[in-house]
Amino acid sequence: MEAVITGLSTGFAVALDPFNIMLVLVGCFLGTLIGALPGLGPINGVAILLPIAYGLGLPAESALILLAGIYYGAEYGGRISSILLNVPGDAGAVLTTLDGNPMARAGDAGRALSLSAIASFVGGTFAVVLLSLFAPALAKFAVTFGPSEYVALMVFAFASLASLVGKSTVKTLLGATIGLMLATVGIDANTGVPRFTFGIPDFLAGLDFLIVVVGLFGMAELLTMVEKQARGTLKSLPVDHSFVKWSDLTLTKWTIVRSSFIGFFIGILPGTGASVASAVAYGTEKRINDSEGTFGQGDPRGLAAPEAANNAAAGGAMVPMLTLGIPGSGTTAILLGALLMFNIQPGPTMFAQRPEVAWGLVASMYLGNIALLVINLPLVGLFARMLTIPQHYLTPLIAILAFIGIYTIVSNPHDLFMITVLGVFGWFLRKLEFSLAPIILGFVLGSLFEDNLRRALSISGGDWGILIADWKSVMLYILALLIVIIPVVLGVRERRRAAAVD
Numbered sequence: 001m002e003a004v005i006t007g008l009s010t011g012f013a014v015a016l017d018p019f020n021i022m023l024v025l026v027g028c029f030l031g032t033l034i035g036a037l038p039g040l041g042p043i044n045g046v047a048i049l050l051p052i053a054y055g056l057g058l059p060a061e062s063a064l065i066l067l068a069g070i071y072y073g074a075e076y077g078g079r080i081s082s083i084l085l086n087v088p089g090d091a092g093a094v095l096t097t098l099d100g101n102p103m104a105r106a107g108d109a110g111r112a113l114s115l116s117a118i119a120s121f122v123g124g125t126f127a128v129v130l131l132s133l134f135a136p137a138l139a140k141f142a143v144t145f146g147p148s149e150y151v152a153l154m155v156f157a158f159a160s161l162a163s164l165v166g167k168s169t170v171k172t173l174l175g176a177t178i179g180l181m182l183a184t185v186g187i188d189a190n191t192g193v194p195r196f197t198f199g200i201p202d203f204l205a206g207l208d209f210l211i212v213v214v215g216l217f218g219m220a221e222l223l224t225m226v227e228k229q230a231r232g233t234l235k236s237l238p239v240d241h242s243f244v245k246w247s248d249l250t251l252t253k254w255t256i257v258r259s260s261f262i263g264f265f266i267g268i269l270p271g272t273g274a275s276v277a278s279a280v281a282y283g284t285e286k287r288i289n290d291s292e293g294t295f296g297q298g299d300p301r302g303l304a305a306p307e308a309a310n311n312a313a314a315g316g317a318m319v320p321m322l323t324l325g326i327p328g329s330g331t332t333a334i335l336l337g338a339l340l341m342f343n344i345q346p347g348p349t350m351f352a353q354r355p356e357v358a359w360g361l362v363a364s365m366y367l368g369n370i371a372l373l374v375i376n377l378p379l380v381g382l383f384a385r386m387l388t389i390p391q392h393y394l395t396p397l398i399a400i401l402a403f404i405g406i407y408t409i410v411s412n413p414h415d416l417f418m419i420t421v422l423g424v425f426g427w428f429l430r431k432l433e434f435s436l437a438p439i440i441l442g443f444v445l446g447s448l449f450e451d452n453l454r455r456a457l458s459i460s461g462g463d464w465g466i467l468i469a470d471w472k473s474v475m476l477y478i479l480a481l482l483i484v485i486i487p488v489v490l491g492v493r494e495r496r497r498a499a500a501v502d
Contacts (some may be wrong), residue, residue, distance in 0.1 A: 001305040001442075004133060007132075007355060007359040007362075008132060008357075008359060008362070009350060010355045010356060010359045010360070011355075011356075011358075011359030011360045011361075011363030011364075012357070012363045012366075014061050014065075014243065014333070014356050014360030014363065014364075015065065015360055015363035015364040015366075015367055016363075017162075018362070019062065020061070020062055020364065021367065022065040023058075023062055023065050023069065023090060024065060024066075024069045024364055024367050024368050025072060025369050025374075025375070026068070026069065026071045027065070027066045027067065027068065027069020027070045027071075027072075027257075028070075028072060028073035028368055028371040028372050028375055029073060029335045030045075030049065030069075030070055031045055031069060031070035031071065031073020031074040031075075031076075031077060031187075032073040032074070032076055032080075032372075032375065032376060033073075033077060033445070034049075034070070034073075034074050034077060035073060035074035035075065035076065035077020035078040035079075035080070036077040036080040036081055037140035038090060042070070042071050042074035042075050042078070042314075042331045042406050043334065044072050045071075045073075045074040046070050046071055046074070046331050046334045046335065047334050048066055048076065048276050049070055050334060050338055051066065052338070053066050053067055053095060053343055054338070054447060056171050060339075060342035060344055060354075060357050061360040063338065063342065063356060064240045064335070064338060064339070064360070064361045064364075065319060065360065065361060065364040067335055068335070068361055068364055068365060068368060068416055069364070069371070070370050071314065071331055071335070072124065072311075072314065072365070072368045072372060073368075073372065073375075073498055075092070075120070075124075075309075075311055075314050076116070076117065076120050076309065076372050076376060077275075078093040078096075079093055079094070079100065079113075079120070079307065080113065080303040081093075081102070081114045082094075082096040082098065082101065082129045083097075083100035083101055083109065083112045083113055083116065084098045084101075084104055084109060084304075085115075085220060085221065085400050086102075086217060086221050087180070087213075087214070087217045088213055088217055088220040088440070092274025092275050092277070092278050092306070092310035092313070093278075093306075094213070094278070094437050094441060095279060095282045095301065095305075095312070095437060096116070096278075096304035096307060097217070097437065098295070098296050098299070098302055098304050098435075098437060099295065099296060099297070099298055099299050099301075099303040100112050100116065100303045100435045101243070101299040101317075102296070102297050102298035104302065105298075105302075106298055107296070109244060110125065110302055110380045110471060111244055111248065111300075113376075113380045114243050114244040114380045115244045115248055115252070115300055115303055116302060116307045117372065117377055118236055118244060118373075119256050119259075119303070119304040119305050119307035119308040119311075120254065120310075120311040120369075120372065121261040121311075121369050121370075121372060121373050122256050122257075122260060122308055123256065123259065123264075123308035123309060123310070123311035123312035123315075123370075124312065124315055124365070124369040124372075125264070125366065125369045126257075126260040126261075126308075126312055126315075127260070127264045127267070127311070127313075127314070127315025127316055127318075128315050128362065128365045128366055128369065130264055130316075130367075130412075131315055131318055131319055131362060132298070132321075133361055135319045135322065135323050138146050139140060139270075143364075144472070145269055145472070146454035146456070146459075146470070147452040147453070147456035147459065147471050148452075148456040148466045148468075148469060148470060149473050149476070150269075150448065150452035151452050151453050151467055151473070151478035152450065152454055152474075152480075153266075153269070153276070153471070153476055154276075154445055154448055154449040154452065154466070154475035155449075155476065155477060155480050156280070156476045156477075156480040156483075157276050157279055157280055157284075157441075157445055157448075157480055158176065158445065158480075159479075159481075159483045159484050163389075164355075166246045168330070171432075171433070171434050171435070172435065173438075174192035174434075174444035175332070175434055175435060175436040175437075175438035175439045175442065176439070176441065177427075177442065178269050178439050178442065179438065179439040179440060179441060179442020179443035179444075179445075180443070180446040181196075181446045182207055182212060182439070182441045182442075182443050182446075182447070183206075183207075183442070183443045183444075183450070184196060184450070185197065185203055185206050185207050185462065186203060186205055186206025186207070187204050187205075187206075188349065189451075192452055198253055202412065202415075203441070207418070207443075208415070209339070209443070211419055211422065212422060212439075212440065212443055213440055214419050215418060215420050215421070215422025215425075215426065216418070216423070216425070216436050216439060216440065217420035217426065217436060217440075218420075218423070219399075219422065219423020219424075219426065219427075220421070220424075220425075220426030220427045220429075220430055220436065221292050221418060222395060222399055222423065223399070223423055223424065223426075223427040224427060225395045225425075226275060226395060229395065234387030236372060240383050242348050242475065243380065248299040250383065251300055251301060252300050252301050252304040255285050255289070255301045255304050255308070256305075256307050256308040257308040258281070258284065258288075258303050258305075259281035259304070259305040259306070259307075259308040259312070260308045260312040261283065261312075262277060262279070262280055262281045262284060262309055262312075262391030263281060263308060263309030263310060263311065263312030263313040264308075264312040264313065264315060264316040265314065265316065265319045266280060266316065267313030267314065268316040268317075268319040268320060270315070273372070273439075274309070274310035274313040274314060274443070275356040275441065275444045276313075276444075276445065277309040277310055277313035277316075277447075278305075278306035278309045278310045278313075279306075279441055280307070280309070281305045281306055281309035282295075282302065282305045282309075282387060284305070284307050285301055285302065285305040286302070286404045287388040287483070287486075289301050290302075295372050296435075299494060307475070309455075314331075315365065317331070317364075318332060318361075318362075321333075321335060321336055321346060322346055322350065322351075322358060322361070322362075323346075323351075335366035335468075339357075341489050343402055344357055347360050356498075374475020379409060385436055386485045393417050403419075405413065416485065420482045424463055439468070457459070463485055
């Protein structure tokens with residue numbers, strides 16, 4: 001504990017330097033703007049601004065503080081488009097659309113945005129506190145997860161997904177299957193065999209997440225608005241001056257605490273990321289609190305859960321990156337590259353050899369969470385007023401943001417065609433009352449599942465017993481089984497009670 005206090009003292013001495021405080025504020029503000037653009041997300045925000053941060057000639061600790069601020073800002077910024085436009089900014093924001101957008105459509109956009117900011121603040125701060133206290137021990141535990149344990153974790157995540165969203169479990173599972181199918185497009189990394197490419201060279205690299213999420217969400221939302229406009233049923237969304245209520249905080253306090261725990265501990269596992277954390281957290285809260293079936297219709301707990309989880313996961317992903325030199329997510333992989341650019345080798349010795357960088361970054365994360373509140377809470381009303389834009393102007397705005405965002409990153413006309421095709425497909429699925437979130441989650445988790453399953457079987461020489469060889473895997477399979485069985489048992493019990501009363 002004495003070493004932690006000494007390290008934090010060093011870190012805050014660095015982070016509280018006026019110039020570094022300014023970098024935290026600038027990073028959080030720029031990150032928020034970048035994250036608000038549909039499809040960009042934190043990984044692209046940090047990647048785009050990394051050359052600028054390096055080129056400014058900043059000291060290593062200042063450059064990392066700026067990039068971390070962009071990371072945190074983009075994590076929150078993606079929630080703005082998720083709540084207001086029903087277009088997730090990144091994979092971790094997919095679950096935010098389920099209850100955040102219904103709240104906005106009901107006139108509570110300001111309330112949803114401010115609750116999102118507070119849940120993000122608590123989740124992020126919770127993660128940084130645990131990072132400060134237990135990072136080395138947690139990192140050692142995280143690296144004990146091999147491919148077979150990751151397979152079990154993905155099974156657990158899919159089990160959480162089984163009754164996650166939508167009124168029909170069959171449609172939810174079918175949506176996840178569609179996502180898994182989309183994840184298989186491209187060249188098989190193990191055999192080099194093209195899969196579902198139909199002889200089109202642009203499919204050889206597979207489907208990019210940005211293309212799938214902007215197509216299925218952004219363009220599908222656009223086509224739905226165009227359809228309503230053609231029918232004359234398109235109405236302006238109500239917007240009041242609502243803000244988060246004390247009753248909301250009372251209702252969601254334990255949801256935020258549980259989701260922060262879940263997000264952080266999933267986040268420290270390299271390669272999982274906010275999408276897994278938010279899915280598990282949302283599924284957990286749905287099973288605990290959704291007795292009245294309000295999740296998916298604008299329940300504040302359904303918004304707070306993924307928001308706390310994905311920001312806690314962002315902090316958790318820093319643990320293996322700083323203590324072991326193993327990136328916990330795509331964004332921390334870029335931050336790892338930034339450290340190497342400054343000739344700093346992440347790992348257990350970095351805290352002793354370069355404490356001003358390691359502890360300065362940790363301390364700046366405390367300030368970054370506060371900065372996000374300071375910057376974004378006063379702007380909640382301004383963000384919410386985006387919904388007062390007449391819908392016939394908002395429709396082309398969504399299209400412009402989607403096409404510019406995609407083309408800026410990929411610069412490939414084929415991908416613009418693909419988001420249009422996926423948009424039509426998403427619009428068709430919405431007409432059939434499919435929830436699109438399981439498709440995105442199936443797409444994200446499918447690649448992780450396949451890669452780790454193949455690694456595990458390669459290690460064992462094809463012996464499937466490796467999947468249950470470790471106690472952690474067995475525990476996760478048991479939890480996944482309980483998640484599926486318990487709701488069925490409870491449903492049967494309720495029907496028997498109802499029959500006995502009759």
